[in-house]
Amino acid sequence: MRKKYPIEFIDHSKQVVFIPADLPNSKDITRIAFGNKVLDVTCAPHPKGRNVIVLSDDVQKELSMPELPAPLHVFIDQQTLFIGPLIGILTSGFTPYPFRPIGERSMFFAKLLSVNKSVGALPFVFGEEHIDWDQGLIDGYFFVDGGWKTIKVPFPNVVYDRLPNRRTERKAELRDLKARMQTDYLIPWYNPGFFSKLDVFERLQQDDRAAEYLPETHEFSSFSVIERMLSSYGNVYVKPANGSLGLGIHQILYDKHNGDYYCRYRDQEGNNKLTKFDTLEKLVKKIFHKRNLSQMIVQQGISLLRSEKRLIDFRVHTNKDEYGEWQVAAIAAKIAGQGSVTTHVNNGGVVKSLDELFEDQNERERIEKELCDVSLLLSSILEKNMEGIIGEIGFDLGIDKSGKVWLFEANSKPGRSIFKHPKLKNFDLLTRKLSLSFGIFLAEKAITAPEDIFK
Amino acid sequence: MKPAKSQGQTISPVIALLTEIKEDNGPDFGKVHSFCEELHQGISELGGSFYVFSMKGFSEEGVEGFYYDGDDDEWKKGFLPLPAVIYNRISSRRTEISKGFKGFQNKLDSMGIKLFNHRFLSKWEIHEFLLNEEHLHPFIPETHLYHEQVLASMLGMHDELYIKPVHGSQGRNIIQVVQDEGMIQASLSSLSAKELPAYKNAGDLARAIAPLTENRMCIIQQGLKLSELNGRRMDFRILCHKNAQQFWKVTSIVARVSAEQLFVSNIARGGEVMKPIQTLSLIFGKEQARQQLSLMRELALETAEAIGRNAEGLTGELGIDIGVDIKGNLWLIEANSKPSKNFEERGMKIRPSTKAIIDHCYGLCKL
Numbered sequence: 129m130r131k132k133y134p135i136e137f138i139d140h141s142k143q144v145v146f147i148p149a150d151l152p153n154s155k156d157i158t159r160i161a162f163g164n165k166v167l168d169v170t171c172a173p174h175p176k177g178r179n180v181i182v183l184s185d186d187v188q189k190e191l192s193m194p195e196l197p198a199p200l201h202v203f204i205d206q207q208t209l210f211i212g213p214l215i216g217i218l219t220s221g222f223t224p225y226p227f228r229p230i231g232e233r234s235m236f237f238a239k240l241l242s243v244n245k246s247v248g249a250l251p252f253v254f255g256e257e258h259i260d261w262d263q264g265l266i267d268g269y270f271f272v273d274g275g276w277k278t279i280k281v282p283f284p285n286v287v288y289d290r291l292p293n294r295r296t297e298r299k300a301e302l303r304d305l306k307a308r309m310q311t312d313y314l315i316p317w318y319n320p321g322f323f324s325k326l327d328v329f330e331r332l333q334q335d336d337r338a339a340e341y342l343p344e345t346h347e348f349s350s351f352s353v354i355e356r357m358l359s360s361y362g363n364v365y366v367k368p369a370n371g372s373l374g375l376g377i378h379q380i381l382y383d384k385h386n387g388d389y390y391c392r393y394r395d396q397e398g399n400n401k402l403t404k405f406d407t408l409e410k411l412v413k414k415i416f417h418k419r420n421l422s423q424m425i426v427q428q429g430i431s432l433l434r435s436e437k438r439l440i441d442f443r444v445h446t447n448k449d450e451y452g453e454w455q456v457a458a459i460a461a462k463i464a465g466q467g468s469v470t471t472h473v474n475n476g477g478v479v480k481s482l483d484e485l486f487e488d489q490n491e492r493e494r495i496e497k498e499l500c501d502v503s504l505l506l507s508s509i510l511e512k513n514m515e516g517i518i519g520e521i522g523f524d525l526g527i528d529k530s531g532k533v534w535l536f537e538a539n540s541k542p543g544r545s546i547f548k549h550p551k552l553k554n555f556d557l558l559t560r561k562l563s564l565s566f567g568i569f570l571a572e573k574a575i576t577a578p579e580d581i582f583k
Numbered sequence: 584m585k586p587a588k589s590q591g592q593t594i595s596p597v598i599a600l601l602t603e604i605k606e607d608n609g610p611d612f613g614k615v616h617s618f619c620e621e622l623h624q625g626i627s628e629l630g631g632s633f634y635v636f637s638m639k640g641f642s643e644e645g646v647e648g649f650y651y652d653g654d655d656d657e658w659k660k661g662f663l664p665l666p667a668v669i670y671n672r673i674s675s676r677r678t679e680i681s682k683g684f685k686g687f688q689n690k691l692d693s694m695g696i697k698l699f700n701h702r703f704l705s706k707w708e709i710h711e712f713l714l715n716e717e718h719l720h721p722f723i724p725e726t727h728l729y730h731e732q733v734l735a736s737m738l739g740m741h742d743e744l745y746i747k748p749v750h751g752s753q754g755r756n757i758i759q760v761v762q763d764e765g766m767i768q769a770s771l772s773s774l775s776a777k778e779l780p781a782y783k784n785a786g787d788l789a790r791a792i793a794p795l796t797e798n799r800m801c802i803i804q805q806g807l808k809l810s811e812l813n814g815r816r817m818d819f820r821i822l823c824h825k826n827a828q829q830f831w832k833v834t835s836i837v838a839r840v841s842a843e844q845l846f847v848s849n850i851a852r853g854g855e856v857m858k859p860i861q862t863l864s865l866i867f868g869k870e871q872a873r874q875q876l877s878l879m880r881e882l883a884l885e886t887a888e889a890i891g892r893n894a895e896g897l898t899g900e901l902g903i904d905i906g907v908d909i910k911g912n913l914w915l916i917e918a919n920s921k922p923s924k925n926f927e928e929r930g931m932k933i934r935p936s937t938k939a940i941i942d943h944c945y946g947l948c949k950l
Contacts, residue, residue, distance in 0.1 A: 225874045227912055235718070235881045242717035275721035275912065478828050484950075548830050550892050 130450075130572070132199040132248035135211065136182045146174040146182035147209065151202070159208040162191040163282030164264065164313060166208065181211065192265060194279040196272060198245045201568060203575045213571030215251040215564060216266065216284030216315075217241075218305075220296045222255050229253075229269055229276050233292070236544070240560050241271040247450075247564045251288075252281065256305050283309070285571035288519070288563065289319045290541075294370060297321055316570045316581050320516030323540045325369050326425055331513040332535070338509050341502055341535045343428035348421045351408055358382040358389075358408075363429030366416075370423070378415065379429065380408075391415050400468050430534050433527045435485065439464040441536065443546055444503040444523045445555070447562035452569045454507045456500045457520075457562055458555030460546050461485045481551040499525060502533045510538060517581070519566045520559070595630045596948040598622075598941075599648065599666035601698075602673055604637045610649045610658045615672050618924045621937045622670075623651040629941065634663050638678065638687060643694070668944045669698040670899075672921065676703045676750050688896075697947045701896025704920040705749040706802050712893035713886065713915065722882055722915045729801035735785035738762060743806025746792065748799045752919065758792055761806075771795075807914050809906045810866050812857075816841040818906045819859055821883035822922055824939035825899045827946030831887040833880045834939045838862040867911055878913055879905050890918055899943040 133148050147154040157171045160183075167190050174180060181202070188195070193211070203210040217240070221231055228234045230253060241251050252268030258278075259266050265280045287309060291297045309315045329345045332338040346353055348366065357364045363381040378393040389405045393415065405411035416424070433440045445458040463478045463485075486492035503523050511518050522542020526534045547556035573581050600619060605611040612619050612635055619635050626633040635658070636648030645665060649658040669691065673679055679702040691698050710726050713719050727733045729746055737744055738760070746758040757772040766781040767788050782788040789796075809816060822834045838857045859879070863872035883903040891898040902922025906914045924936065 223874065225871060228874045228878045232877065232881070234878070235885060238718040242720075245717070271718070271721075273720050548888070550829060550888070553888070553892055 130201055130203075130568070132201050134180045134197075134199045135193075136180050137188050137195055138182060138184055140184040140186075142184070143169065143186055144182060144184035145169045145171045145187060146180070147171050148179040148181060148202070149174045149177040150179050151204070153204075156207050157204065157209045160187070160191070161208050161210045162193045162212060163214040163284055164315075165191045165282040167191055171209070192280055192282050194250070194270065194281060196250065196270065198250060199248050200250060201248050201572075203572050205576050210285075210571075210575050213249050213285035213568055214281060215249050215286055215288055215567040215571070216268065217251055217253045217288045217290050218255070218302075219253060219290045219292060220255050220302070221292060222257070226276055226278075234276070237269075237290075238271045238276075239556075240563070243557070243561045243564060247561055247568065249564050249568055250281075251564055251567070252279070252284075253290075256301050259305070283313055283315060285315070285574065286567045287315055287317045288567055289317060289321070294322050314574065314578065314582060316517060316574050318517040318519040318566065318570060319540060320518075321540060322370070323514070323538055325367075325537060328510065328514075328538045332506065332509060334513060335509045338506055338535075341506065341533055343430055343534050343536070345425055345427045348424040348426050351412070354380065354408060354426055357426060357428060361428045365427045365429055366424055367427070368419075368423055369425050376419070380411065381429075394468070400465070427536070430526050430528050433529060435463055438466060439468075440485070440527075442499055442523075442525045442527070443542075444499050444525060445520065445542060445559055446503050446507045446523070447520045447559055448518075448566040448569070449562050450565035450569050452566070452573070454504050454511075455562060456503055457559040458547065458552060459496060459499055460549065460552055460555075462546070479546045479549040479552070481549070484551065495527065498527075498531075498533055502535075506535060506538065514540075517570065520563055595632065596668065596945065597632050597634075597664055597666045598626055598668050598670070598944045599633070599646065599663075600635045600670045600672055602635065602637065603675065603678070604635065604649070610635070610660070613674060615924060618937065620651065621933050622940065625933045625937055625941045626944075627653070629945070631945075634661075634666075636663075638673075638683065641687065643690065665694070666696060668947045669696060670940060670944065671698055671700045671702070673702075674921070679703055697897060697950075699897040699899040699943070699947065700920055701894065701898065702920070703750065704890070704894055704918070705800075706747060706751070706917055707749045707800065708894075709890060709918050710802065712890050715893065716885070716889045719882075719885060719889065719915065722913055724807055724914055724916070725805040726802050729796055729803040731785065731789040733803055734760075734789055737803055737805070738767065738785050741805045743808070745804045745806060746796065746801050747804065747917075748795075748801050750799065752921075753923070756795060758795065759806075760788065807906050807916075808908050809914075810909045810911075812840050812862055812865065817862060818904055818916060819879060820922070821879060821903045821905060822936055823883055823887040823901050823903060824936070825887075825891065825943050825946070826939070827942050827949070829946060829950075831884050831891065832939070833883055834936050836876070836879065836883075863907065866907075871911060875907060875911065875913065882913055882915065886915055886918060890920075894920075897947070899947070900940065 138144065145160060147157065154171060154173050158168060160167050160169050167187065169187065200211050201213060219230060222229055223231050230237055237253050244251050252270045254266050254268045264283060266283060267278050268281050270277050270279050296302060306317060310317050326347060329342055332342055344357060354364060363379055365377060365379055367377040378391055381390040389408050389411045390402060391411050392402045395401050440461055440463050443460045443462060444456060446454050447457045449455045459482060461480045461482060463480060465477050482492050482496055507521050510521060518540060522539040523535060524537040526536055528534060546552060600622065602612050602615055623633045634648040634650040636646050640647035646663050648663050649660055650663060652659045678684060688698060707728060713723055742762045744760040748756050754772050759770045761768045768781050769779045769788060779791055809818065811817060817838055817840045819836055819838050821836045823831050824834050826832050836859045838859045839854045840857055841854045860872055860876055863875055882905060886903050887901045890901060902919040904916040906916050908914060
């Protein structure tokens with residue numbers, strides 16, 4: 129069982145380190161560590177038997193430990209007492225304005241950092257430009273009661289990757305930084321990158337347990353593939369391989385009786401369109417002439433469950449918890465706007481909790497269980513088949529009219545806008561807590577059993 | 584008009600506004616009178632119907648209320664079908680805490696009629712809701728329930744304090760306390776800049792203001808050194824509405840600049856409305872002003888969400904007051920569950936806040 133302790137700092141002429149009275153073998157401790165800073169010290173159990181850590185100011189300074197009122201975890205390994213964990217959250221797009229340092233994502237990060245007291249960790253946000261490699265310090269952004277504050281701290285125990293998009297992820301400086309922190313400093317790195325849609329499908333396909341949830345999905349390589357899929361499924365979806373927010377999703381339908389093709393999509397003005405063509409070639413030429421078809425994928429259409437004639441799909445958010453186990457952190461239903469291809473809110477869609485959507489409790493429970501089971505199974509399969517340490521996944525799932533679950537997409541950096549729905553607020557809090565709790569798990573592993581992480 | 588059900592799809596919903604009505608020469612809906620005309624116009628354009636009623640007009644069979652007769656261009660009394668959604672604009676707190684109102688709400692619940700903006704929220708309730716949200720802490724001024732000992736300890740920490748009734752509105756009965764060279768100076772917002780004599784200690788001040796604080800619950804709040812425009816106090820009113828998809832949105836932001844020599848900027852106290860980006864740019868420069876304004880929106884939305892989630896019943900509209908201090912930091916001054924409608928100009932068009940209310944009503948009909 130992990131333990132958290134308050135940290136107290138005292139002014140003292142001599143070095144003082146008191147260790148919580150209830151820690152076993154505290155006499156053996158000869159070193160104390162915070163982030164990647166380690167210091168030789170002489171420790172004593174707290175003289176009054178209190179369960180707190182007391183450090184004199186010279187020790188605090190030596191370790192670059194900020195004075196913040198949060199209880200922290202301790203881990204003991206090889207006579208070293210590790211206090212923390214210090215969780216570095218990497219992102220980019222910093223502004224020169226201290227009251228809104230990460231632009232429009234400042235509030236998101238403020239909320240993420242605000243769960244620190246309840247989980248027992250010291251999280252901070254940083255960018256590549258805040259690292260001082262020579263001093264081994266990072267000018268980290270902390271969110272405290274007075275607002276945003278930068279404090280120089282050691283390198284963190286773990287890095288949580290929240291780079292905002294694929295473009296920044298591909299930058300040479302950030303790729304170097306990632307490699308250097310992982311290989312030279314052995315800092316575990318979680319949520320390493322954006323999944324590519326096709327890659328996810330190909331990797332899941334390798335596992336028989338996952339295959340049954342996957343609609344047939346291919347690169348947009350030839351008309352014959354689409355023709356064949358249209359004749360087996362009646363309709364297909366064509367979407368960008370690396371898209372998000374439902375942008376650029378098209379549904380192609382084939383009418384067997386008169387041989388017409390229909391395309392349902394959202395035009396540039398944001399209107400939902402349904403257009404008829406007599407051949408597939410004409411359709412593709414008209415609708416996709418501006419798009420790079422090699423960046424598109426084709427997916428089997430599914431006859432989804434509907435509510436008052438509107439399509440329903442589901443978002444399930446899974447997180448690894450403080451024991452490194454997958455948990456379902458959130459489930460929401462998304463109901464499409466009238467005549468819309470997708471259930472995205474910016475396209476007239478509505479988010480609902482399962483309670484709101486299903487009046488029949490048995491039905492709701494059955495669907496909830498099915499969605500949870502599939503998401504947890506897919507999470508563990510994806511984790512084994514993708515590179516890096518994955519801590520959270522957002523699944524877009526559908527249920528067809530026969531009740532079968534289908535996977536449309538899995539996102540390694542799922543959007544959180546659905547959590548603005550009032551009924552889903554508690555889920556929001558839970559995912560935030562879990563994403564830091566998993567950092568605690570990883571930090572402990574890296575200290576006590578690094579071979580499990582750096583395989 | 585036909586009765587609309589609140590369950591399922593309603594194409595032409597019946598929406599009603601609840602307020603006090605004076606009936607001497609034609610109906611008078613008080614402060615929301617012209618707003619009601621706008622609501623009527625907007626809702627009829629969408630094919631719905633709208634009327635105004637007071638508590639005593641309500642019965643389970645139907646409602647005696649006023650609908651707008653377009654042919655005669657006037658409000659007419661009628662016995663009208665039950666509404667699907669009620670927008671609560673009762674202006675008296677006393678009415679809302681009465682047993683009759685509680686019974687009325689229970690009746691609505693059992694009939695499936697949705698009432699939003701459940702009731703006036705007190706400043707202390709709102710403070711407690713916001714304190715639950717760790718990420719809002721940097722924006723919340725230090726606030727306590729007022730009593731004499733708290734006054735003394737707050738004077739030990741802050742040079743400027745405000746004492747406000749928890750049920751106050753429109754900047755009435757606010758006491759400003761300023762410490763200067765060992766003397767305590769207090770002024771009252773109700774009379775034009777009425778200054779009380781200077782006091783030597785907290786006890787003397789507490790006794791002097793006892794008539795104002797004894798019979799009503801008050802909060803005491805840290806003063807904020809708000810930035811000023813040419814020596815006039817300034818704050819911002821952000822009007823937020825929940826849209827049909829149940830997400831909070833910012834409908835409008837205005838800067839309120841106080842009348843000279845006054846420490847409240849409420850329009851009701853002679854303040855003046857200005858464009859927020861202009862006022863902020865004058866003080867902080869354009870680029871920083873843009874960031875502050877963005878943060879203001881984000882902060883208002885977070886605040887509205889927190890209040891909406893914590894308050895009982897449905898909340899669809901909130902007016903959030905935010906101040907900017909001389910360092911450029913933002914502060915949540917207060918939130919109002921029955922915000923004034925007098926900030927936007929009323930031309931021939933339907934104002935954004937009216938549209939937002941209608942959108943919210945239609946959204947509630949679909950839930």
